[in-house]
Amino acid sequence: MEGKLKHLIDWKFWSNEDTVRMLNLAQRVKHYRWEYQGHMQGNTLVMMFQKTSTRTRVSFEAGMTELGGHAINLDWRSTNFTLSKIAFETRYLCRNAALIMARLKENSELMEMEQAATVPIINGCCNLYHPCQSLADMLTIAEDRPEGVAGAKLTYIGVYNNVVNSLVSIAAPLNVELTLVCPIREPGSVDEESRKRLMDKGLLTETLDARAAVAEADYVYTDTWLDMEFFNDPDYEEEKEARCKTMLPYQINKELLAESNAKVMHDMPIHHGYEIAEDMVEDPRSIIYDQAENRLDAQKAIMLHLLHELK
Ligand code: CP
Numbered sequence: 001m002e003g004k005l006k007h008l009i010d011w012k013f014w015s016n017e018d019t020v021r022m023l024n025l026a027q028r029v030k031h032y033r034w035e036y037q038g039h040m041q042g043n044t045l046v047m048m049f050q051k052t053s054t055r056t057r058v059s060f061e062a063g064m065t066e067l068g069g070h071a072i073n074l075d076w077r078s079t080n081f082t083l084s085k086i087a088f089e090t091r092y093l094c095r096n097a098a099l100i101m102a103r104l105k106e107n108s109e110l111m112e113m114e115q116a117a118t119v120p121i122i123n124g125c126c127n128l129y130h131p132c133q134s135l136a137d138m139l140t141i142a143e144d145r146p147e148g149v150a151g152a153k154l155t156y157i158g159v160y161n162n163v164v165n166s167l168v169s170i171a172a173p174l175n176v177e178l179t180l181v182c183p184i185r186e187p188g189s190v191d192e193e194s195r196k197r198l199m200d201k202g203l204l205t206e207t208l209d210a211r212a213a214v215a216e217a218d219y220v221y222t223d224t225w226l227d228m229e230f231f232n233d234p235d236y237e238e239e240k241e242a243r244c245k246t247m248l249p250y251q252i253n254k255e256l257l258a259e260s261n262a263k264v265m266h267d268m269p270i271h272h273g274y275e276i277a278e279d280m281v282e283d284p285r286s287i288i289y290d291q292a293e294n295r296l297d298a299q300k301a302i303m304l305h306l307l308h309e310l311k
Helices: 018-032 056-064 086-093 107-116 131-144 162-174 190-201 210-215 232-248 288-308
Strands: 046-047 070-075 100-105 121-125 151-158 176-181 205-206 219-222 265-268
Touching: 018 162, 018 288, 046 056, 056 070, 056 190, 056 288, 086 107, 100 107, 100 219, 100 288, 107 121, 107 162, 107 265, 121 131, 121 288, 131 162, 131 265, 151 162, 151 210, 162 190, 176 210, 190 205, 265 288
Parallel strands: 046 070, 046 100, 100 121, 151 176, 151 219, 176 205, 219 265
Antiparallel strands: none
């Protein structure tokens, strides 16, 4: 990577050392919050959204404010990205922005943006990866576990999707033991390369026995069963019903966790009554809001590294 413009598309494209350093930097940024004030002074982050967001939108802008920079929010549909080539519009943005964070539907479009960019591109969640989320997840476990993330037993119960790909890819360098309980795989979205890498390290278990997986776990994590974009779309009602039928036995609820002290994680937004029962969100075992809060410091660390090479 020496001398080459660095982006964050997913952790699988970073060295193990750099990924470990990012978690350490995120911890320092959170602990010494105001020491980093002003590090982004005079710099602009452009945020581009093709899809809805609460956390990614708010935490990137708040992060940039805390670092002394400025963030511009662009809704794809109100820009000329709808009329022109991604490469041309991206080249223009780079004449103004120090960093670009993009939430695009297709990874292929994000890669077009990356190819054209002359400033770092941060993936704010595409169909394949959600790296900002997985760093925040690891920061949450690191804060909760005095012995560190290595050796933590994390069980993910849900659909195999973009969030899972990034959990799999970050677990390898951080030596997190990941168990996946995924009765459904989002078509075309499983990153087999990252999966094999974690499997070869002996850190990946796959099972459909949710009870056994929960009994062993330090952390139990779930996510939406249907791409949130389609959750309230009448055209996806049939698919939603089919998924609910398959997935309902895997809901995170008091019964499933009756014998477990595992902490409960969810990347939000929450569809209560589906992947998680409402009472689990406020259960004493839930660290969901800490996890969501950690998006802020994880992303501040990512921006500081990409712009100033802080480690
Ligand atoms: N977890 C997450 O990315 O949240 P938003 O979709 O609200 O940004």
